[in-house]
Amino acid sequence: MVKLIHTLADHGDDVNCCAFSFSLLATCSLDKTIRLYSLHDFTELPHSPLKFHTYAVHCCCFSPSGHILASCSTDGTTALWNTENGQMLAVMEQPSGSPVRVCQFSPDSRCLTSGAADGTVVLWNAQSYKLYRCGSVKDGSLVACAFSPNGSFFVTGSSCGDLTVWDDKMRCLHSEKAHDLGITCCDFSSQPVSDGEQGLQFFRLASCGQDCQVKIWIVSFTHILGFELKYKSTLSGHCAPVLACAFSHDGQMLVSGSVDKSVIVYDTNTENILHTLTQHTRYVTTCAFAPNTLLLATGSMDKTVNIWQFDLETLCQARSTEDQLKQFTEDWSEEDVSTWLCAQDLKDLVGIFKMNNIDGKELLNLTKESLADDLKIDGYSYEKEAIENWISKKKRTSPMTNLVLPSAVLTPNRTLKMAINRWLETHQK
Numbered sequence: 066m067v068k069l070i071h072t073l074a075d076h077g078d079d080v081n082c083c084a085f086s087f088s089l090l091a092t093c094s095l096d097k098t099i100r101l102y103s104l105h106d107f108t109e110l111p112h113s114p115l116k117f118h119t120y121a122v123h124c125c126c127f128s129p130s131g132h133i134l135a136s137c138s139t140d141g142t143t144a145l146w147n148t149e150n151g152q153m154l155a156v157m158e159q160p161s162g163s164p165v166r167v168c169q170f171s172p173d174s175r176c177l178t179s180g181a182a183d184g185t186v187v188l189w190n191a192q193s194y195k196l197y198r199c200g201s202v203k204d205g206s207l208v209a210c211a212f213s214p215n216g217s218f219f220v221t222g223s224s225c226g227d228l229t230v231w232d233d234k235m236r237c238l239h240s241e242k243a244h245d246l247g248i249t250c251c252d253f254s255s256q257p258v259s260d261g262e263q264g265l266q267f268f269r270l271a272s273c274g275q276d277c278q279v280k281i282w283i284v285s286f287t288h289i290l291g292f293e294l295k296y297k298s299t300l301s302g303h304c305a306p307v308l309a310c311a312f313s314h315d316g317q318m319l320v321s322g323s324v325d326k327s328v329i330v331y332d333t334n335t336e337n338i339l340h341t342l343t344q345h346t347r348y349v350t351t352c353a354f355a356p357n358t359l360l361l362a363t364g365s366m367d368k369t370v371n372i373w374q375f376d377l378e379t380l381c382q383a384r385s386t387e388d389q390l391k392q393f394t395e396d397w398s399e400e401d402v403s404t405w406l407c408a409q410d411l412k413d414l415v416g417i418f419k420m421n422n423i424d425g426k427e428l429l430n431l432t433k434e435s436l437a438d439d440l441k442i443d444g445y446s447y448e449k450e451a452i453e454n455w456i457s458k459k460k461r462t463s464p465m466t467n468l469v470l471p472s473a474v475l476t477p478n479r480t481l482k483m484a485i486n487r488w489l490e491t492h493q494k
Contacts, residue, residue: 180207244274
């Protein structure tokens, strides 16, 4: 169950963005101000509102520590504030002078991105407040930005509908049309989908847009295999453009807000709707989960910010579905696993999995620990450390045949492992 526990109505115009730290809530508005509230009782801090911007404030975000707040505006600036006393620390002007639509801190607080209406994106040094790198997208305004949880890359979204991926040196890794009528927001789940060998991590990315859709993407990036963005699914529920989306801190829930005035909370594991909230009287423009409490903030063009509290039952419901999925997967036959691999565009692995008799139970055991034995990549078996060292030196040929490898994905030779275990059991008695 979700309960509305407080409504903030201090802004004099549309609320554009809201953000949580561990102890504070920040909101910003078309009224040119940023407001700060205590999470203890939702009272406004003595040094709030923060006033500097001469036009609408589009976005605000906390540094990971919560000690610094960034805000950006139509006036072409991004401002940094000390959250303890409201003192302004720096003003960073977009090189082009274009209105700044979005800003975001990197997970390590070292960098801050700012995206502007002319398509430029700037990576700032958040300690020296100096420009580090600058880039731009081909078309449209930059309206969305999100860093990957490990900080190795970030994603921007444009009003033309493109998702563009940048590394920490501002090199463009990938660009893809994601929403036909334009992107409005994007967010990464802080929890990796899986953590494979060779440093391979998969992250869940959500994007939403003017096409009334919320889309889920699976993102992976390694220096060996490169970057990959795969479309996973589209979440239903909204009947009008979706203006905001955000994952909960534990990655178990996703929230979205829409022009249809509704807020929808999804279970990220099943993608089912957990709650639909309809308290706002105008477009829902922003939504954010608190990092350490069961709180959700939603902001609207009705000039209010609603604070919602989840009970433990909702949280347990979202978390238990993951366990239910594991229990269901455990019953898969080898043929079910093959079907699943094909659905994930991993047809090349079907033969290897069948040869190693990997059913649902074995699939769930393919963790980091269980992969610590012999692995095979080209029909031959190798010692794990040796083949990883071979690939890390950018050798994409088989050590045995010298032929080009069709894939650098390593899978365990479980048949060999079982044979070795049986031999050890026999000869160590």
